[in-house]
Amino acid sequence: MITQIVTTAMAGTRRAARQPGALVAVAGFYLVVTLALSAMWRAVTESRGGEIAGYDATSITWYIIVSELAFSVVPQRLIEYTGDDVVNRRIVPELIRPARPVVIRLAHEVGMVLPRLAACAVVGVVFGFAVVGPPPSWSGLTLAIPALLLGAAGSIAAQHAFAAASFWFHETRSAWFLYQKLVFILGGLLIPIDVLPGPLRSVAAALPFAAFAYAPSRLAAGRIDPGWFVVQLGWLVALTIAAVVAFDRGTARLVREGS
Amino acid sequence: MTAEVRALWITWRAAWRHALADRRALWSQLVMMTTNDLVWIAFWLLVFSRVDEIRGWKTADVLILLAIAITSSGFVLGALHNVRRLGDMAADGELDEALTVPVRTLPYLLVRRVEVLHIGEPLFGLVMLIVFADLTPARLAVFAYGVAMAIVIQVGFFVLVGSLSFFVGRNEGGNLGLQAMLLFSSYPVDAFGGVAKILLYVVVPSAFVTSVPARLVGSFELGPALALAAVAAVFAGLGVLTFDRGLRRYTSGSTWT
Numbered sequence: 001m002i003t004q005i006v007t008t009a010m011a012g013t014r015r016a017a018r019q020p021g022a023l024v025a026v027a028g029f030y031l032v033v034t035l036a037l038s039a040m041w042r043a044v045t046e047s048r049g050g051e052i053a054g055y056d057a058t059s060i061t062w063y064i065i066v067s068e069l070a071f072s073v074v075p076q077r078l079i080e081y082t083g084d085d086v087v088n089r090r091i092v093p094e095l096i097r098p099a100r101p102v103v104i105r106l107a108h109e110v111g112m113v114l115p116r117l118a119a120c121a122v123v124g125v126v127f128g129f130a131v132v133g134p135p136p137s138w139s140g141l142t143l144a145i146p147a148l149l150l151g152a153a154g155s156i157a158a159q160h161a162f163a164a165a166s167f168w169f170h171e172t173r174s175a176w177f178l179y180q181k182l183v184f185i186l187g188g189l190l191i192p193i194d195v196l197p198g199p200l201r202s203v204a205a206a207l208p209f210a211a212f213a214y215a216p217s218r219l220a221a222g223r224i225d226p227g228w229f230v231v232q233l234g235w236l237v238a239l240t241i242a243a244v245v246a247f248d249r250g251t252a253r254l255v256r257e258g259s
Numbered sequence: 260m261t262a263e264v265r266a267l268w269i270t271w272r273a274a275w276r277h278a279l280a281d282r283r284a285l286w287s288q289l290v291m292m293t294t295n296d297l298v299w300i301a302f303w304l305l306v307f308s309r310v311d312e313i314r315g316w317k318t319a320d321v322l323i324l325l326a327i328a329i330t331s332s333g334f335v336l337g338a339l340h341n342v343r344r345l346g347d348m349a350a351d352g353e354l355d356e357a358l359t360v361p362v363r364t365l366p367y368l369l370v371r372r373v374e375v376l377h378i379g380e381p382l383f384g385l386v387m388l389i390v391f392a393d394l395t396p397a398r399l400a401v402f403a404y405g406v407a408m409a410i411v412i413q414v415g416f417f418v419l420v421g422s423l424s425f426f427v428g429r430n431e432g433g434n435l436g437l438q439a440m441l442l443f444s445s446y447p448v449d450a451f452g453g454v455a456k457i458l459l460y461v462v463v464p465s466a467f468v469t470s471v472p473a474r475l476v477g478s479f480e481l482g483p484a485l486a487l488a489a490v491a492a493v494f495a496g497l498g499v500l501t502f503d504r505g506l507r508r509y510t511s512g513s514t515w516t
Binding site for chain 2: 021024025028029032033035036039040043044046047048052053177178181184185190191195196197
């Protein structure tokens with residue numbers, strides 16, 4: 001089983017690495033988004049006398065570099081595409097494999113993240129040095145790399161857990177859109193969670209979305225707290241179990257009822 | 260009404276009817292896009308809960324800018340949806356059908372498809388203006404003028420970057436240009452500094468799509484209003500010119516759409 005997961009992940013990595021055009025497109029889009037959002041936040045810190053919620057221009061820029069990295073390397077429409085595969089029964093041939101379809105899909109998507117992460121990270125680091133100089137903490141930036149991987153894996157598991165709803169409800173195309181918006185605000189993608197008003201901050205910190213983007217980004221901003229790794233691992237395990245259980249029930253229904 | 264305009268009108272009307280046929284999908288997509296727009300409003304309100312202004316832009320100014328962005332891009336991506344797909348269609352050789360129709364290819368392609376996801380946005384933008392701006396008939400007229408110019412600039416720019424795929428055979432650059440325009444036009448141009456700010460006036464003209472019209476709604480001046488019209492004319496001309504030149508290099512992909 002472990003061998004099959006690793007082999008599938010490596011196949012995903014090779015597949016993504018063989019698409020240089022797609023990598024350039026992802027990196028280009030990542031650069032555009034990072035440029036826009038980080039400029040806006042530097043303007044905000046400037047308006048606040050150089051600091052907002054403890055972030056200065058340098059730390060907020062590195063925060064955005066990593067939060068957008070966390071967002072850009074994971075396909076944001078996995079819920080829609082996976083749901084389509086379920087609704088259109090493209091998932092059926094996968095049921096005859098000895099491994100669970102969802103496990104193979106998760107491994108493949110996580111494998112595909114690696115080349116995207118490498119391409120975008122190079123762009124992000126060069127951008128950061130060019131605009132604001134070195135990060136507030138080298139150890140924080142280094143720790144952000146495993147945190148990014150954990151966040152990406154958690155996001156992929158969460159999207160599959162959401163997508164499993166299509167076994168019961170045939171129209172889940174719009175779910176990805178709502179999921180994306182939750183990540184935008186409550187995941188700390190567009191706005192650091194520390195900047196949110198008190199009650200909203202508590203809600204955001206209690207939801208899984210913060211583990212995807214906020215956790216690695218605060219590390220890159222120099223806020224090192226190993227506790228967030230535990231939170232990320234916890235959500236990754238919980239969401240993977242949720243995705244596997246939901247897919248098991250859904251495929252059992254599919255086999256039993258045929259629709 | 261000339262025969263060509265009539266043909267385009269009938270094509271556009273058919274595209275609207277086709278888009279509105281599936282009522283369930285219509286409502287779910289309208290709810291989806293409204294949620295999206297509400298999230299952006301929430302984002303700006305959260306930002307402005309911490310600052311009074313960002314380089315001269317206050318809450319109401321930015322929300323008017325957002326209203327212009329939502330109204331104009333909603334119209335462009337909803338009512339003229341193929342403008343978004345133009346580069347992919349050119350690169351993949353999917354224009355054969357359009358070339359057989361006895362009307363000009365570019366306008367025919369633009370009106371050929373309506374996307375329901377965006378069609379509620381012009382109305383949403385108008386509601387935003389009513390809610391967040393101190394509305395007067397003059398302001399409404401300036402808003403309408405600004406949105407009209409923003410639509411022309413966006414269509415011209417999207418056609419321009421999409422048509423580049425006639426020459427390079429791929430549309431990654433076109434897609435990036437489109438995303439850059441939509442993204443940068445959601446922020447006040449003064450948030451950017453130095454070279455980036457100049458690029459947003461010249462290369463990706465997002466400053467003329469939202470920031471300049473939003474400033475005009477706040478305080479009308481004839482000079483910037485005329486400059487806006489001139490920029491719209493330039494990008495419309497560049498878009499048409501590049502498409503026409505590119506179409507001569509078009510190679511069929513034997514695909515009938």
